[in-house]
Amino acid sequence: MNHAIxxxxxxxVRGGREVLPGLTVRIPSGMVVGxxxxxxxxxxxxxxxxxxxxxVASGTVTVLGHPAGGAALRDRVGYVTQSxxxxxxxxxxxxVRFFARMVGAPLESAExxxxxxxxxxxxxxLAGHLSGGQRxxxxxxxxxxxxxxxxxxxxxxxxxxxxxRRDLWQLFHRLADAGTSLLVSSHVMDEATRCDRLLLLRExxxxxxxxxxxxxxxxxxxxxxxxxxxxxDAAEAGVR
Amino acid sequence: xxxxxxxxxxxxxxxxxxIDHRTxxxxxxxxxxxxxxxxxxxxxTPVFDRIGPALLGVFPFVVMFIVTSVxxxxxxxxxxxxxxxxxxxxxxxxxxxxxxxxGVMAILQAVVASAFAIYVCGLDVSGPAWVLVVVAVxxxxxxxxxxxxxxxxxxxxxxxxxxxxAFVLPQFLLCGLLVVRDQLPSVLQPISDVLPxxxxxxxxNAVAAQxxxxxxxxxxxxxxxxxxxxxxLLGSLTLRRRTP
Numbered sequence: 001m002n003h004a005i006x007x008x009x010x011x012x013v014r015g016g017r018e019v020l021p022g023l024t025v026r027i028p029s030g031m032v033v034g035x036x037x038x039x040x041x042x043x044x045x046x047x048x049x050x051x052x053x054x055x056v057a058s059g060t061v062t063v064l065g066h067p068a069g070g071a072a073l074r075d076r077v078g079y080v081t082q083s084x085x086x087x088x089x090x091x092x093x094x095x096v097r098f099f100a101r102m103v104g105a106p107l108e109s110a111e112x113x114x115x116x117x118x119x120x121x122x123x124x125x126l127a128g129h130l131s132g133g134q135r136x137x138x139x140x141x142x143x144x145x146x147x148x149x150x151x152x153x154x155x156x157x158x159x160x161x162x163x164x165r166r167d168l169w170q171l172f173h174r175l176a177d178a179g180t181s182l183l184v185s186s187h188v189m190d191e192a193t194r195c196d197r198l199l200l201l202r203e204x205x206x207x208x209x210x211x212x213x214x215x216x217x218x219x220x221x222x223x224x225x226x227x228x229x230x231x232x233d234a235a236e237a238g239v240r
Numbered sequence: 241x242x243x244x245x246x247x248x249x250x251x252x253x254x255x256x257x258x259i260d261h262r263t264x265x266x267x268x269x270x271x272x273x274x275x276x277x278x279x280x281x282x283x284x285t286p287v288f289d290r291i292g293p294a295l296l297g298v299f300p301f302v303v304m305f306i307v308t309s310v311x312x313x314x315x316x317x318x319x320x321x322x323x324x325x326x327x328x329x330x331x332x333x334x335x336x337x338x339x340x341x342x343g344v345m346a347i348l349q350a351v352v353a354s355a356f357a358i359y360v361c362g363l364d365v366s367g368p369a370w371v372l373v374v375v376a377v378x379x380x381x382x383x384x385x386x387x388x389x390x391x392x393x394x395x396x397x398x399x400x401x402x403x404x405x406a407f408v409l410p411q412f413l414l415c416g417l418l419v420v421r422d423q424l425p426s427v428l429q430p431i432s433d434v435l436p437x438x439x440x441x442x443x444x445n446a447v448a449a450q451x452x453x454x455x456x457x458x459x460x461x462x463x464x465x466x467x468x469x470x471x472x473l474l475g476s477l478t479l480r481r482r483t484p
Contacts, residue, residue: 015484052326069326069481074327074329077326085319087318089259094252102245
């Protein structure tokens with residue numbers, strides 16, 4: 001299996017607390033990999049390390065064969081932060097066009113990205129006048145321009161209505177079918193069913209790394225949430 | 241660093257400003273109102289002719305310093321800076337892009353403020369007015385460059401605002417406006433000789449007093465340009481792609 005991301009003994013300390021105590025994980029390419037876990041489990045820290053903006057205490061992160069954050073990766077990796085990182089005093093179109101120009105993508109790709117997140121009707125509206133869900137879609141569109149090989153999305157579906165959520169997951173799978181690798185984090189366990197493969201993170205420890213059916217079979221649970229609880233119970237029983 | 245991406249950043253900053261009419265109005269009007277007040281309180285005394293040109297250099301410097309430090313801090317807190325640092329944008333692209341955008345605003349500001357000082361307040365300037373504008377623009381870009389440098393050290397809005405008095409007021413005290421520079425205490429003189437605002441005020445005074453000011457103003461402008469380039473480069477060095 002080809003790996004889009006290889007994380008080796010990654011240790012990250014934030015604010016004196018060890019958020020990732022030594023994480024090793026390989027993320028396959030060309031599929032939608034879900035990074036699930038409760039808030040505070042280290043999802044965003046792992047994502048920040050993968051896009052190369054996190055100070056790392058030790059360990060290595062290799063993305064598409066290059067050290068994370070390297071110059072060779074900057075037009076190949078699309079990153080969506082947890083809270084929408086866009087300019088509120090620019091229109092939707094100007095926001096997306098700006099990021100398109102930054103990665104050297106043609107302006108038509110900005111229009112396409114706006115269409116994909118279903119914001120054509122709001123293209124000339126200031127981002128600051130949009131709802132939270134709409135703003136996070138602008139943020140997503142800004143990462144889609146330039147057709148990156150790897151998309152790293154930190155909770156992209158938070159606060160979206162069910163229809164839009166379904167549409168976005170369909171989009172993620174279309175992108176994966178076309179060869180894009182996606183890492184999508186979420187604290188909503190329901191979204192596990194939408195992922196080709198799951199990573200379950202808790203307190204910086206990897207609890208599971210497998211497709212959902214395999215996880216359910218291993219734990220005998222009915223859904224991802226139950227499986228997660230079963231894994232925690234098992235881990236705590238092991239400690240005791 | 242890429243000239244194309246620098247222009248992309250500058251274009252975006254200007255586009256943001258274009259929407260914010262009130263900020264543009266403040267940038268253009270605040271120096272005008274201050275100069276008008278000054279001319280008024282020193283009505284029928286020679287004081288305005290003495291300090292007017294110097295303040296024409298100081299006001300844009302201060303205004304641009306504040307505007308820049310707030311703008312870049314916003315870039316940081318909105319998360320757009322973190323996102324930009326994962327794109328091909330060079331750190332110097334960001335610095336020089338901001339300097340370019342605010343430089344364009346500075347030209348507008350300098351033209352308006354100089355015209356107001358000369359034609360409305362009757363400021364007496366011996367040298368050509370365009371040199372006055374050039375020096376004012378250089379001062380404004382200097383304010384932007386120092387603002388970018390300072391905001392690299394600020395982590396919160398409170399700190400960013402505090403940097404204004406910390407960076408600007410000492411220079412204001414030592415630039416020769418309150419006490420002529422060669423009459424400063426001997427310890428303070430070399431400090432005044434290093435700080436960039438001193439050269440801004442010297443250049444302005446040269447334009448005000450001499451019909452052929454370029455001989456004095458050009459070396460002063462060169463020092464200011466060095467400070468601008470140095471601050472922008474240092475600013476891009478202190479900007480970190482990785483944060484804790």
